[in-house]
Amino acid sequence: MFLPYAERMLKLNDSALSVFRDKPLTIGASSNIGIYLLSPYVKAYLDASNDKRQLDVQIYQNPTVADKLAAGDVDVAAMEWWDGRPGYVARLWRHEELVVIVPPTHPWATLSSLPRDMLKGVPLLGGESGSGTGRILANYFGVDAPELKAGMQLGSTDAVKQWVKAGLGISLVLAGSVIEEIQAGLLVSIPLEDGGPKKSLYIIWRDSLTEDHPAHRFGSWLASRADAAGARQSTI
Numbered sequence: 001m002f003l004p005y006a007e008r009m010l011k012l013n014d015s016a017l018s019v020f021r022d023k024p025l026t027i028g029a030s031s032n033i034g035i036y037l038l039s040p041y042v043k044a045y046l047d048a049s050n051d052k053r054q055l056d057v058q059i060y061q062n063p064t065v066a067d068k069l070a071a072g073d074v075d076v077a078a079m080e081w082w083d084g085r086p087g088y089v090a091r092l093w094r095h096e097e098l099v100v101i102v103p104p105t106h107p108w109a110t111l112s113s114l115p116r117d118m119l120k121g122v123p124l125l126g127g128e129s130g131s132g133t134g135r136i137l138a139n140y141f142g143v144d145a146p147e148l149k150a151g152m153q154l155g156s157t158d159a160v161k162q163w164v165k166a167g168l169g170i171s172l173v174l175a176g177s178v179i180e181e182i183q184a185g186l187l188v189s190i191p192l193e194d195g196g197p198k199k200s201l202y203i204i205w206r207d208s209l210t211e212d213h214p215a216h217r218f219g220s221w222l223a224s225r226a227d228a229a230g231a232r233q234s235t236i
Helices: 003-018 031-037 039-048 062-071 133-147 157-165 179-183 214-223 226-235
Strands: 025-030 055-060 076-079 088-102 123-126 149-153 171-174 188-190 198-206
Touching: 025 031, 025 062, 025 214, 031 055, 031 076, 031 157, 031 171, 039 055, 039 214, 055 062, 062 076, 062 198, 076 214, 088 157, 088 214, 088 226, 123 157, 123 171, 157 171, 198 214
Parallel strands: 025 055, 025 076, 123 149
Antiparallel strands: 076 198, 088 171, 088 188, 088 198
């Protein structure tokens, strides 16, 4: 009965002792950020930084990233939402547009933009849970939000893209997550007519960290790229 508690005590002991070791900086990233968006920034940071400390990137769903940050398992987090809990610094990294994706054979595939009313009653395939997309859509559609129809919840953006390619539905995803498929002609992305909703992405670390802590340095560096990221996104 005591074994789980003992294992957690040993893990906490190891974490405490690791503060005094030259351990890797551990970045926790939500699936969409870790898979589609973060890698060029990590490469640029390593190229520009004098700190040759090894980086460890761990990719999970958003709620798990938050739990890992709270438990001390990751030093800094890149997430698609933040609930404003005390004890942390949450800096805006970038805004990412949500676009409708359809297969090339879909009747909407030739549209240059999509009136949002066309989404009412159309089942939308769902991806990663806890990403905040549902809340964003509720705010975007306002009183019309109940007319949105949820389709199958597939657990990841990769799964959503495969099912949309197969003609099994449509979805709303981060624009940066479908660049390769659009370029290859496997999917068509359609912006919403009025510019559509945008998702705010955050970089988060504990507010107790000093400015010379590697997590603080990396988080501040990444947050400082917010304006540049937004400018690039607007040209896509």
